[in-house]
Amino acid sequence: MTDTDDIRLCRTFQTAPAAVPKSDSAKYLVSALEAEGFRAPDWLVPDMEDGTAPDMKAEGLENTIETVPEYEFPGEIWPRVEWSYEDATFREKGTEQIDRLVAELGDEIDGVVVPKVGRLADVERAAAVVAEAEAEHGYDDGSIGLSIIVETGRARSDLREIARFGEDSRLTALVFGPVDYTAELGGRDLGDGRPRWDGLLEALSNEASAAGLLSIGGPFDDLFKERAGLTYYNADEYADQVAHETRLGLDGSWSLYPKQTIQANTIHMPTPAELERDVDKIERFNEAKREGTGAVTLDGQMVDEATFKNFENTVQQARTIHRTRPGQTEEYYDADLLERALELELSYN
Amino acid sequence: MTDTDDIRLCRTFQTAPAAVPKSDSAKYLVSALEAEGFRAPDWLVPDMEDGTAPDMKAEGLENTIETVPEYEFPGEIWPRVEWSYEDATFREKGTEQIDRLVAELGDEIDGVVVPKVGRLADVERAAAVVAEAEAEHGYDDGSIGLSIIVETGRARSDLREIARFGEDSRLTALVFGPVDYTAELGGRDLGDGRPRWDGLLEALSNEASAAGLLSIGGPFDDLFKERAGLTYYNADEYADQVAHETRLGLDGSWSLYPKQTIQANTIHMPTPAELERDVDKIERFNEAKREGTGAVTLDGQMVDEATFKNFENTVQQARTIHRTRPGQTEEYYDADLLERALELELSYN
């Protein structure tokens, strides 16, 4: 999170399989593209990698190329292609997919998501593939972004170096991939699930923040729960995971399902009470400054730069959401509060 | 912690605002300078950064310059100045403050504390500012120390490199700053507080230890608690935090308040039972060595170098405290035990 006006928003990174074995193979992709309000993710990721079966990848690419331009999707579009640091076949497939996507959808997509990257050199190789497609099809340098899934021991080992490369490159987001990561390290589920990999999450948040990148948590796939004869959506555990990621400063969470998107969009948004509280504090701080008295204390608490930065973070996040998703802020906040948040002067000095 | 005789002691890093909006603006600073016994911190940090309001910084600097020489403070004096890796204005203010402090108080202070440092280059820049003031005012090279607050994503990212720079430089302590750190990463308090940042704490302890620096935990600001109609000092939660830091091998804890100083001074000191136990073991080990029999086992437990190092750590810590704060060791330990601890021969071979 930064305090500039061009915060990039990715509260929700929703993958949708680009092709499924149904009569309408683009069914899930279309349904995600049609989502509205809180069901629409900030980033929609048409997935032609692990979410799409090996024999349907080609169809997934065609579905993406055909359907994306048909919708005015309110968020960003970031297709996920194939790749592997340890297998040139997958890199060749990924290179072709990236080339086709830029050729056909260069104006519609914000970037591509590359999975299973290895050390820094492999990330640079992926960035070079995007650069080449971009140049080949006449797009401006840097106009097509790159986000990566951190899911190998090598990418974790080089995370700091990869993030620093991201400071001045098209690299945009670092996304965690816990299933492959656990398999790579040889971690075994002994009946109580995977580790949460807290050290990795802390590093992901830190390195992304230090390099001005976004950090996104991994998918939660226990979508449903059974209890007392009933099967129901596992809302609590997903919310717990998203809340944990929010506390650690991750910018967004992975969603596999519209209900998850609603939850992650909401948790990564200041609550009305938080926004009200921080808008109020900044208004009173500004007022005191104008009167030239006591600008430094509010309710007996000193307002220093660190405290002020926290109030400001809240307001900036609401403004950024409003800029791209006004339907959500208008639904979630009282009209008067929203207006105050938008008009506030944000300056400590 | 090292096993040499010149362990540097910083069980307590107590900040005191250098100026407050009261009739006597140096009130808190003076009260800290007057503290005795367990209320006196190992390091007193006159704070002209976040603890002092923006419009009182100049007065804070003058208060520090005037009051510090008036007291024979038993510990070290480390003023905290302004700084920011991302804002040259703050670095200029910090540079002027450092210059004034060295000019006026070069014989009284042990070093300066610089907050909000960024990557290694920024720490080197701060070190150069201190070196310049030192040379300008005729002090020996290295006589004015530098400690930094680790509270930005960049400083955390470069922690290993910063600590290695500290191996051969004036860098003395790495201090955690959780409030700014959490704001920088965009971590949000959802009602149950900030994360404890365990990965960072483990790294801080390790890198400081590997480079021969001190590591200090962050402030705990829930000073008071309300329950059943009563407001009282929150002794338990602060003690829990300090105990956690002690287990991880941090050398000291941050204090905001005299009662916290008492607690942190005490927890970072071997208890009488610990000291008695380890002195006894070393005495019996030495005795067995002299007799040439069974030097290697005590009560059936083998004493190897690793075990011996633990006994020795206990005794060294007590000796170091005694060297600088004899009032505390004399109050806390039985006279006979203290004498045994001071006279013991500490050598494994």
Place this chain on the structure above:
Amino acid sequence: MTDTDDIRLCRTFQTAPAAVPKSDSAKYLVSALEAEGFRAPDWLVPDMEDGTAPDMKAEGLENTIETVPEYEFPGEIWPRVEWSYEDATFREKGTEQIDRLVAELGDEIDGVVVPKVGRLADVERAAAVVAEAEAEHGYDDGSIGLSIIVETGRARSDLREIARFGEDSRLTALVFGPVDYTAELGGRDLGDGRPRWDGLLEALSNEASAAGLLSIGGPFDDLFKERAGLTYYNADEYADQVAHETRLGLDGSWSLYPKQTIQANTIHMPTPAELERDVDKIERFNEAKREGTGAVTLDGQMVDEATFKNFENTVQQARTIHRTRPGQTEEYYDADLLERALELELSYN
């Protein structure tokens, strides 16, 4: 863990003191060399460092040289020698021990274990000592391995660089040493034990995995428990530690005792139910591929490469154990299941 056929197996790293003050000073070493079935560790480590008293080190070396060739030990033999990054005396002793071991036991040992290493340069120095002994006594380059104990702040600080050095060197395993590590960092036991050092364990698993090395947990020394008048083997807490290490993807655990070896051998082995489940899934996947229908879904769950890699990990681990310890797999698995696991075709494409 890798998916090649030459996975190196070290579920159990059992140290045995090379000499103890008993009438038969090689008693524990001999007993470990005679162990059979699940009591025999994958790696037996004759210990002439901290497990053997200072005045018995020479005897420990002779015991190792005499007894090891007398037994057909089913696992690998890795003697632990003396060393210290901060004390040349210990490095000289270690150098002589390595030279003698390679000279006398070069055909019997798989490598040596070097403790208390410091930064990368110190690990390179240890590797050079092994290389010199190897050349001196006519062994092929790389035939004598090197494993290190990670137990100093410096080794933890350089862990990534040390592991990368291991990619193309004789370095084989990274083993955690928590007792010395905690003493080095100055961590104090306040009555509830040492920290678990979760950040370090996560990094150990990751860096070992990224560099193709093995990662091994630290010893658990609360061998016995007293309760209600009875003293008994502390099976539960050791199993909890080993299970924690397994989840994090460590390849093996440290054992100090035959019962610990049984437990660690077992926990680091797929259970019969796990093996049955994953063999069954791969068989059905292979069948569906042959029929050219629905290769991609099993029981409604899509089998992608990541899922497949998990099934494959299970089978590979069982195969590797079978290759070196057929007695264990034959005892643990039903004959029919074992045969299916050995004959399965493992290929995703």
